Amino acid sequence: MxxxxxxxxxxxxxxxxxxxxxxxxxxxxxxxxxxxxxxxxxxxxxxxxxxxxxxxxxxxxxxxxxxxxxxxxxxxxQPPPADAERDRQWKNLLEPYYRELGADFDAPTPVSNxxxxxxxxxxxxxxxxxxxxxxxxxxxxxxxxxxxxxxxxxxxxxxxxxxxxxxxxxxxxxxxxxxxxxxxxxxxxxxxxxxxxxxxxxxxxxxxxxxxxxxxxxxxxxxxxxxxxxxxxxxxxxxxxxxxxxxxxxxxVTPSHHHALRNTQASDTALTNLFTGRPARGIINRVMRELGPINLSAPAFPLSGGALMPLKAKDEAGFSNLWSGQALRxxxxxxxxxxxxxxxxxxxxxxxxx
Structure with missing residues (x-):
């Protein structure tokens, strides 16, 4: 060229x-x-x-x-130090979703890393x-x-x-x-x-x-x-x-991510720490709307996603990270x-x- x-x-x-x-x-x-x-x-x-x-x-x-x-x-x-109390508070915040979606709240929390x-x-x-x-x-x-x-x-x-x-x-x-x-x-x-x-x-x-x-x-x-x-x-x-x-x-990309990328307005993205514990821009979905995209209860990076995994398995679109920048349209x-x-x-x- x-x-x-x-x-x-x-x-x-x-x-x-x-x-x-x-x-x-x-x-x-x-x-x-x-x-x-x-x-x-x-x-x-x-x-x-x-x-x-x-x-x-x-x-x-x-x-x-x-x-x-x-x-x-x-x-x-740097991997964060263990914080069992913060992990417990985070999972408790998500408990209503576990009950609604039929996920096993009492099962060991998956590891997000x-x-x-x-x-x-x-x-x-x-x-x-x-x-x-x-x-x-x-x-x-x-x-x-x-x-x-x-x-x-x-x-x-x-x-x-x-x-x-x-x-x-x-x-x-x-x-x-x-x-x-x-x-x-x-x-x-x-x-x-x-x-x-x-x-x-x-x-x-x-x-x-x-x-x-x-x-x-x-x-x-x-x-x-x-x-x-x-x-x-x-x-x-x-x-x-x-x-x-x-x-x-x-x-x-997952089917939910594929659909969201093609059907979301450019204004419908936000920085969120819910999915990993560190700010990342993604398409706004249910958990971001209801808990707020930035929530101080989320465990430190990269641990917060573990408690969301059982919810993601039940409702991928509502509880998975749908990463996207603002130029998607x-x-x-x-x-x-x-x-x-x-x-x-x-x-x-x-x-x-x-």
Whole structure:
């Protein structure tokens, strides 16, 4: 394709298009990663919801199906200390739903977990040597980060504030993902828990661009060519797109999630901590409406989802996380490959006219 106005990310990551397919835990599998990579974008495999054996199997499939650069994404949270009293209060709050739906309230509560980056995960990186390793919720401890960088991988991480971006650059990130308030899924915030600190993509990207020397990747509210053009105008070198890829046949979404994405207004999303204990943007459903999207009773990340699992099994639409960003009404039903290529062609055409 024709030359993009800023090729720093293309040169840094060895990709053809300044587009990163977002690593969406649960919804992204090898098929999406391979298709996005084939189209020239950076395919991204999420690891947080996978065991090490599952991750190895996924990466083996991807390496067999693609020779293009690969991004593997990890969470960097610290597992919370046990808090039996908070867990009990949370389940008690949900008891009326258990009774209504016929779920067994007295059965042991299922475990909801997300694996943080650790020695085992680092060994998988050393084994498969992905060209890019990205992190959410900050960065791992220095010894592990040094081992990742020693493989030759370029390191990306998410910033939701200027302060986080500066922190990431100072600790060796090769590029910063500037995640605006509009983005779906978990907020990447890690220096603060104050949601009032979170700002939109339009304001966040240029401030981070001005504050750091490494390339910046815009994320949040970008689902069509206009969003890419705007990101370049703000000083970004690339975009990361998530919600739009949930509309592709390669996305592993439940029937309820599939229906909600196509029948929900853009105003019907909210940040919620109910499903994991950490703020994440999703489509408003019954439990979010009735308990409030942010509820201080929810156990710390990633534990709150356990007590919701029996309810989700009875009423998936009302009690499961339906992650989505605010740009969902811009999304189209296209294959991952077709969407990525169409997006790039249209963006270049618009850039020529600017």
């Amino acid at each position: 024709s030359t993009w106005p800023d090729t720093r990310i293309l040169d840094l990551l060895g990709i053809q298009l300044p587009i990163i397919q977002a690593p969406m835990a649960g919804a992204t599998g090898p098929a999406m990663v391979i298709a996005a990579s084939a189209a020239g974008a950076l395919g991204s495999m999420p690891a947080a919801a996978l065991s090490l054996e599952q991750l190895r199997a996924a990466l083996t499939t991807i390496r067999q199906g693609s020779t293009r650069p690969l991004n593997v994404n990890f969470f960097c949270h 997300r694996a943080p980056f650790n020695i085992g995960a680092c060994e998988v990186v050393e084994e498969f040597r992905p060209e890019v390793v990205s992190f959410h919720f900050g960065l791992p401890e220095k010894s592990l980060l040094d081992r990742v960088k020693a493989t030759g991988a370029k390191v990306l991480s998410t910033a939701t504030t200027v302060e986080e971006a500066i922190w990431l650059e100072q600790r060796g990130c090769d590029a910063i993902i500037a995640m605006g308030y509009e983005a779906g899924g978990h907020r990447g915030m890690f220096l603060t828990e104050d949601l009032s600190s979170q700002i939109g993509t339009l304001a966040l990207v240029p401030q981070i661009v001005d504050a750091v020397s490494v390339p910046v990747i815009a994320a949040g509210g970008i689902a069509d060519a206009r969003g890419i053009v705007a990101a370049f105008a703000l000083g970004a070198s690339a975009v990361q797109i998530g919600t739009a890829y949930l509309f592709t046949p390669e996305a592993k 811009l999304c189209k039903d296209l294959s991952t490959y077709e969407f990525t290529r169409t997006l790039a062609v249209q963006a270049l055409e618009q850039l020529k006219r600017t």
